[in-house]
Amino acid sequence: MADKQPACMTCGSQGLCGGKGLLTLKEGAWKNNPLAIQMLGICSALAVTNRLENSLVMGAALIFVCVGSNLFVSLLRNVTPHRIRMIVEVAIIATFVILFDQFLKAFYWDMSKQLGPYVGLIITNCIIMGRAEAFALQNPPVLSIVDGVANGLGYAIVLAVIGFFRELLGSGEVMGYPILSSEWYEANQLMILAPGAFFTMGVVIALFNYLKGPEPEENK
Amino acid sequence: MRSLLGFASGDLEVKGSAYTLGYAAVLGAACALLLTGVASFTAPYRRANADADRKRNILTVLEVPYPKKVSSEELVTIFETNVREEKSPELEIYRYVPSGDSVGKETVAVHFEGPGLWGPIRGFLALDTDMRTIRGITFYEQEETPGLGGEIAADWFLKSFVGKEIVDASGQAGIIIKGGGDQNALNEVDTISGATMTCDKVEELLNNVIEKIVQEKN
Numbered sequence: 001m002a003d004k005q006p007a008c009m010t011c012g013s014q015g016l017c018g019g020k021g022l023l024t025l026k027e028g029a030w031k032n033n034p035l036a037i038q039m040l041g042i043c044s045a046l047a048v049t050n051r052l053e054n055s056l057v058m059g060a061a062l063i064f065v066c067v068g069s070n071l072f073v074s075l076l077r078n079v080t081p082h083r084i085r086m087i088v089e090v091a092i093i094a095t096f097v098i099l100f101d102q103f104l105k106a107f108y109w110d111m112s113k114q115l116g117p118y119v120g121l122i123i124t125n126c127i128i129m130g131r132a133e134a135f136a137l138q139n140p141p142v143l144s145i146v147d148g149v150a151n152g153l154g155y156a157i158v159l160a161v162i163g164f165f166r167e168l169l170g171s172g173e174v175m176g177y178p179i180l181s182s183e184w185y186e187a188n189q190l191m192i193l194a195p196g197a198f199f200t201m202g203v204v205i206a207l208f209n210y211l212k213g214p215e216p217e218e219n220k
Numbered sequence: 221m222r223s224l225l226g227f228a229s230g231d232l233e234v235k236g237s238a239y240t241l242g243y244a245a246v247l248g249a250a251c252a253l254l255l256t257g258v259a260s261f262t263a264p265y266r267r268a269n270a271d272a273d274r275k276r277n278i279l280t281v282l283e284v285p286y287p288k289k290v291s292s293e294e295l296v297t298i299f300e301t302n303v304r305e306e307k308s309p310e311l312e313i314y315r316y317v318p319s320g321d322s323v324g325k326e327t328v329a330v331h332f333e334g335p336g337l338w339g340p341i342r343g344f345l346a347l348d349t350d351m352r353t354i355r356g357i358t359f360y361e362q363e364e365t366p367g368l369g370g371e372i373a374a375d376w377f378l379k380s381f382v383g384k385e386i387v388d389a390s391g392q393a394g395i396i397i398k399g400g401g402d403q404n405a406l407n408e409v410d411t412i413s414g415a416t417m418t419c420d421k422v423e424e425l426l427n428n429v430i431e432k433i434v435q436e437k438n
Contacts, residue, residue, distance in 0.1 A: 079243070084244055087244070088247060091248065092247075094251075095255060098255055098258075099254075102259060103262070105262065109270075109273065193367075
């Protein structure tokens with residue numbers, strides 16, 4: 001892994017992110033995808049993906065919160081007392097989640113009603129806490145932002161894929177526009193309900209792992 | 221002093237208690253301040269949205285026609301031209317009187333609320349002008365278990381109320397929600413299997429408001 005590390009696209013190996021930008025991005029969004037590989041944040045991924053629009057907003061929320069919390073946890077990492085670091089992380093995460101929730105309630109009321117409690121529940125999303133604890137605490141701010149984008153994106157992509165297929169098969173629509181005509185396609189209610197989420201999720205995880213290929217032997 | 225504050229500590233060294241407490245206080249205050257600011261900034265927008273949402277629910281239950289994609293301001297205008305709010309000591313009543321080019325029938329909506337299984341349930345009951353036949357019902361706020369009690373907000377359950385009467389054949393007021401009941405009875409609605417508790421609560425809060433409607437009428 002260390003010998004063929006790709007250079008960072010934006011800063012060319014020596015900038016603020018120490019040349020690890022691209023690698024971090026790839027790691028979070030693809031190789032170590034929080035949903036499909038690490039199996040984190042499954043709850044919300046199953047709950048809000050009955051429509052593509054909901055999935056996209058939820059993905060955006062996660063990117064926003066993950067970037068915000070990673071940035072601040074990283075900025076404060078050298079002054080935060082080790083003993084209360086997790087409380088600090090939760091406080092920062094909760095602040096960003098409530099910010100997003102308030103934004104939705106003020107300007108996207110319908111979306112806020114549809115997502116219901118799941119925006120607030122991002123506070124307990126393992127992905128965000130995990131990135132703060134595993135990455136932002138040890139890395140500089142810019143690289144932590146990249147990591148936040150990467151993991152948020154990894155979550156958002158999987159959510160969008162699940163949301164796309166559930167909406168398409170479950171109601172014959174994509175983003176509310178009819179695609180599969182009701183004349184020849186009988187919308188499958190099961191895809192809208194919880195079991196449909198499990199099936200789709202399973203297929204997506206299987207595909208993800210198939211495309212990624214088998215885990216290479218640990219560096220020896 | 222140095223050991224108390226622990227400023228000189230390296231990464232792994234434990235910082236002093238005073239520092240930790242101070243740090244927590246400053247961080248907490250900063251977060252609280254930020255959120256308070258944002259909440260008071262968004263408050264008017266949120267209130268306007270909640271108000272428009274409520275009006276939309278009243279328009280829907282009264283079957284007042286309105287465009288699907290409509291801004292909050294337009295919605296308020298439609299509401300104010302079509303719906304009359306009526307004052308009554310016990311009830312919150314909204315009356316739709318079709319005029320000119322508007323379609324639909326004169327309908328009366330009564331607000332109801334009460335405790336559900338997990339949280340408050342609020343909604344509107346729409347009645348014919350005889351104050352007896354149900355034209356529609358909505359629950360605009362409920363926190364029942366999704367898939368079970370949450371089904372009270374599902375179309376099939378709401379539709380099962382349409383055409384029912386709030387008074388039974390013998391003149392006794394009240395609506396009954398029960399399983400395997402007489403579906404043809406004027407005041408009986410089929411229950412939701414697996415959501416007995418929620419249905420009992422809904423029945424209770426509906427009957428509270430029905431009692432008041434009947435009293436009002438007499």
